[in-house]
Amino acid sequence: MDNLKQKEQDTSTWISTFFEYLRSILDKYMQQFDKSKELTAFMQNEQNLYNKDGSLTREYQNWIKRFEVFSMDHPIDKILESEYKGDINRIEFLKGAKEYLSHRQELKGKYANSESGEEWLNTVLDSEEKRKAFETLIDKELEQEINNMSSDNN
Amino acid sequence: MKDDNKKQKWNAAAGVNAASCLEMLLREKFNDKMESLISLHPILKMFFDSDLDSEIEKNAFLAISDAIFTTADAFTNKGAFVNFNVIGMTLAHIICKRLYLLKLIYHANSGRITKQQFCDLAAKDLAVEIAALLNTAWDFLSQKLPTLLNGIAKSLSGFLAAQCNVDPATVYLVADTISGVFSKLHPQIKKYITPEKIEELLKTVIDFTLTAARQVTAYAEKVVNKCKSWGRSLCEKYKWKIPAFLEEHPKSIVLNDPNNELIISKGNPFSQQPINITINKPDVEIEK
Numbered sequence: 001m002d003n004l005k006q007k008e009q010d011t012s013t014w015i016s017t018f019f020e021y022l023r024s025i026l027d028k029y030m031q032q033f034d035k036s037k038e039l040t041a042f043m044q045n046e047q048n049l050y051n052k053d054g055s056l057t058r059e060y061q062n063w064i065k066r067f068e069v070f071s072m073d074h075p076i077d078k079i080l081e082s083e084y085k086g087d088i089n090r091i092e093f094l095k096g097a098k099e100y101l102s103h104r105q106e107l108k109g110k111y112a113n114s115e116s117g118e119e120w121l122n123t124v125l126d127s128e129e130k131r132k133a134f135e136t137l138i139d140k141e142l143e144q145e146i147n148n149m150s151s152d153n154n
Numbered sequence: 155m156k157d158d159n160k161k162q163k164w165n166a167a168a169g170v171n172a173a174s175c176l177e178m179l180l181r182e183k184f185n186d187k188m189e190s191l192i193s194l195h196p197i198l199k200m201f202f203d204s205d206l207d208s209e210i211e212k213n214a215f216l217a218i219s220d221a222i223f224t225t226a227d228a229f230t231n232k233g234a235f236v237n238f239n240v241i242g243m244t245l246a247h248i249i250c251k252r253l254y255l256l257k258l259i260y261h262a263n264s265g266r267i268t269k270q271q272f273c274d275l276a277a278k279d280l281a282v283e284i285a286a287l288l289n290t291a292w293d294f295l296s297q298k299l300p301t302l303l304n305g306i307a308k309s310l311s312g313f314l315a316a317q318c319n320v321d322p323a324t325v326y327l328v329a330d331t332i333s334g335v336f337s338k339l340h341p342q343i344k345k346y347i348t349p350e351k352i353e354e355l356l357k358t359v360i361d362f363t364l365t366a367a368r369q370v371t372a373y374a375e376k377v378v379n380k381c382k383s384w385g386r387s388l389c390e391k392y393k394w395k396i397p398a399f400l401e402e403h404p405k406s407i408v409l410n411d412p413n414n415e416l417i418i419s420k421g422n423p424f425s426q427q428p429i430n431i432t433i434n435k436p437d438v439e440i441e442k
Contacts, residue, residue, distance in 0.1 A: 097220070098242075
């Protein structure tokens with residue numbers, strides 16, 4: 001029980017530290033935006049942000065667009081690197097995180113238009129019976145794959 | 155050559171360790187605290203409200219990855235890690251998959267994307283995440299992994315579809331997209347699964363799937379059961395000892411309990427209008 005309490009306390013301490021650090025990084029980043037004070041003030045009032053139906057207000061959308069343009073011209077890496085003060089491990093860490101994000105973006109672009117078979121499939125699977133049969137077939141295929149894996153290995 | 159192998163092994167182990175530590179940290183302490191995260195800073199609010207794949211999003215992923223790396227106890231003993239590049243990739247991967255799915259849910263609930271788009275995007279993102287991870291940090295895994303993941307991904311897509319009332323054609327399409335990713339990766343993954351690797355591998359795959367499934371569908375348990383059943387079949391076929399965790403009952407997920415739900419509301423995350431996708435609520439409040 002004591003261990004559990006200790007764990008909860010550690011969790012709470014870590015979350016506080018994490019939030020504090022993250023807020024400080026984002027504050028530094030935000031300060032580089034020339035309209036940061038206006039944007040912060042604007043966002044403090046929830047009514048400025050959302051219409052009654054939950055959609056974004058036109059003004060809020062414009063702010064997001066402006067900040068998006070700013071983000072393109074000012075990657076956050078520079079702020080993070082200044083925090084690292086030449087620590088090689090942290091620079092390597094950041095490099096890895098950036099590489100991953102770039103690769104992810106590249107893959108997303110590559111598979112963004114992979115919906116060309118949809119129309120064809122909808123034509124083929126034109127009844128509930130066919131669809132059920134098709135779902136069963138997918139399961140059979142999986143079994144077959146596992147069997148193939150086994151025979152490949154043997 | 156021997157040194158290269160040793161280095162590679164350490165790199166891989168560091169990646170797996172980082173992933174395990176952070177999965178645990180995020181699952182217990184971070185993911186359920188998103189409400190606090192949104193209110194922490196205007197940039198994070200804009201992260202959720204901006205378009206999918208925005209530059210704001212990329213900066214938020216980087217900042218949060220860095221903040222976890224800098225503050226988490228899991229990294230106190232930084233000297234234990236051989237390759238910080240791998241840690242960066244692994245951490246960014248975990249952050250991406252968590253935050254991106256949460257953003258998708260937020261956009262679906264506020265009507266900015268349809269449920270079908272949500273289903274497609276979530277499944278595609280799963281494929282992209284697996285592909286990006288395999289292609290970078292975890293290239294030590296077996297050439298058989300794509301087949302296994304392919305099966306799991308198909309199942310996950312199926313349950314996603316069932317949850318979101320999308321027709322099987324779309325399910326197939328999503329599964330096919332995922333298969334496409336794996337087949338592209340296949341030649342790059344050179345080593346076979348060994349009996350020693352299988353437990354670690356299956357745990358990783360199942361944990362990954364559970365994490366993804368938990369956030370997008372109420373059928374996480376079924377998905378995990380199916381994954382475990384595949385894991386058992388695989389071990390039986392190879393005549394390997396079945397790891398004990400494959401026999402355990404999956405972690406239960408509490409649904410429809412008003413005291414155990416975080417409601418992501420329409421448009422404004424803090425308004426009182428309920429919506430129909432929920433995730434577990436934290437049981438410990440955050441000190442601000």
